[in-house]
Amino acid sequence: MKIFRTDHRTIGLSYLVLALIAVAIGTFLSLLMRVHLVWPNRVLPLFGPIKPEDYLALVTIHGTLMLFFVLTTAPQAGFGNLILPAQIGARSMAFPLLNALGFCFTATALLTLLASSFVQGGAAISGWTAYPPLSAVASAGPGQGLGMDLWLASIGLFGIGSIFSSVNTLTTIVTRRCEGMTWERLPLTVWAWFTAAILSVIAFSVLLAALTLLFMDRHAGTSFFLPAGDLVNGTLHRSGNGSPLLWLHLFWFFGHPEVYIAILPGMGLTSMLLANFSRRRVFAYRTMITTTLLIGFLGILVWGHHMFVAGLNPFAGTAFSISTMAIALPSAAKVLSWLATTWQSRPNYSTPMLFSLGFVSLFIAGGLTGPILAQPILDQYLHNTYFVVAHFHLIMAMAGIFGLFAATYYWFPLVCGRLMNERLGRWHFWLTLVGAYATFLPMHLAGLMGNPRHYSQLNGIQNAATTLLARAMPIQKHVTYAAVFLIASQLIFLFNLARSLRCGAPAPENPWGATTLEWIPASLASNAQISVHCGPCEYDERVGSQSFQPQWAEAAKAE
Secondary structure, three states: OOOOOOHHHHHHHHHHHHHHHHHHHHHHHHHHHHHHHHHOOOOOOOEEEEOOHHHHHHHHHHHHHHHHHHHHHHOOOOOOOHHHHOOOOOOOOHHHHHHHHHHHHHHHHHHHHHHHOOOOOOOHHHHOOOOOHHHHHHOOOOOOHHHHHHHHHHHHHHHHHHHHHHHHHHHHHHOOEEEEOOHOOOHHHHHHHHHHHHHHHHHHHHHHHHHHHHHHHHHHHOOOOOOOOOOOOOEOOOOOOOOOOHHHHHHHHHHHHHHHHHHHHHHHHHHHHHHHHOOOOOOOOOHHHHHHHHHHHHHHHHHHHHHOOOOHEEEEEEHHHHHHOHHHHHHHHHHHHHHHOOOOOOOOOOHHHHHHHHHHHHHHHOOOOOOOOOOOHHHHHHOOOOHHHHEEEHHHHHHHHHHHHHHHHHHHHHHHHHHHHHHHHHHHHHHHHHHHHHHHHHHHHHHHHHOOOOOOOOOOOOOOHHHHHHHHHHHHOOOOOOOHHHHHHHHHHHHHHHHHHHHHEEEEOOOOOOOOOHHHHHHHHHOOOEEEEOOOOOEEEOOOOOOOOOOOOOOEEOO
């Protein structure tokens, strides 16, 4: 079957199809969650009433699908396989068989996760963080039996596949660059894939160790995460003296780099597209390389800010707070470069450019709440509320998705030889941008009101907490309506994608006037040894000028 070929373009497309399936399922699950929160007693067709354990299972599978199989898979493994070799002048990835094996592990992981919803006892209900001690005891209750084991197996398989893919990416970048492609001439997309791959190897290795220890606690009688004297579902744990905090340290050592694994490719692509459509060089190019590496380095030092309410030593909390604030500096430098690149230019506002600008907008909006959550005294109130949900979804989910849309519209002509419809693309952008802000900005208000996340029902028990949460119900209804609007807006994209695949306008060889190697004419790519003669963003910066020098051209080429 074609899906098992070792060609990197086929594997990249297979990753993207897998991610599209995962995002469709994950989006549907999020819609079920929103409907249940607003109408908790509604009996849904084919589903019946959603019990508390069912809601927690929806939360777990939705988060796992979106974080691992969409936001990690599509930008890094999907577009990385599809575009990376061409951008550095390589004919293929360094290890084709390992590349194919990585996809097989990822696809098996997705099937395993989906299968966990149909086993006896139900799907896992511990969230995508799987906190012990409940997750460490197979008899703890619904969703903690075979469903939890399959969740652990799924994430383990995904981690192995990600490590295979990342090793392949790193080796390809280091060893397969064409003549003249020095490190300083690498496009920022390649630097982003390179940094994210390093983070993947480190972070997923730690996560695999944590998953193994948790599985042993569940079935081998060990006590890595189970303290002596814990009473779980009527069973007293007597042996060993483990600590659930060990899981938090191991998991979040993976969990926060995972954020940058998902968002760094979007940052790199945004930098290149803003330069392309503004016909400008990237402002402070070397600084942008440095900030990419610095974000990756600092990203593995800030995991403790997820644990401010877990009883950390106050001095440790201060250290993690400072390191979290420090990571805002290279992020701010990137924003300043994006603004300087487009300042006083006359951009071509095509659909890829619009989604790149949307990425910048959402990255700033979501990032502004990061320093707030980095303060231990503020996080004690906001932790595990909808404020965190809003921050997380704006800066990672929505910004990450906008990066994926920008990549799809930009590279679609390269992959399919056709252009996507610009009018439909603009409608898709504006409706998605409005839907994203309408859905996630109000969640900040719900969080400030004390509205906790992961609660399956916000009313029904008459007490002071119910009175408090009832005040947040209008916000939750608004969020649900906005979420339906946001989801419906994606039908425009799916229609545009299907229509363009079948009858889109034929694309010229370099429709965007790009300078990077993936757009090299086919005649040059097949008949000559590829060599690079300049950096990736050599544009004539005079206003209105269309002159640019592709990396494969020996002299400036005027059009």
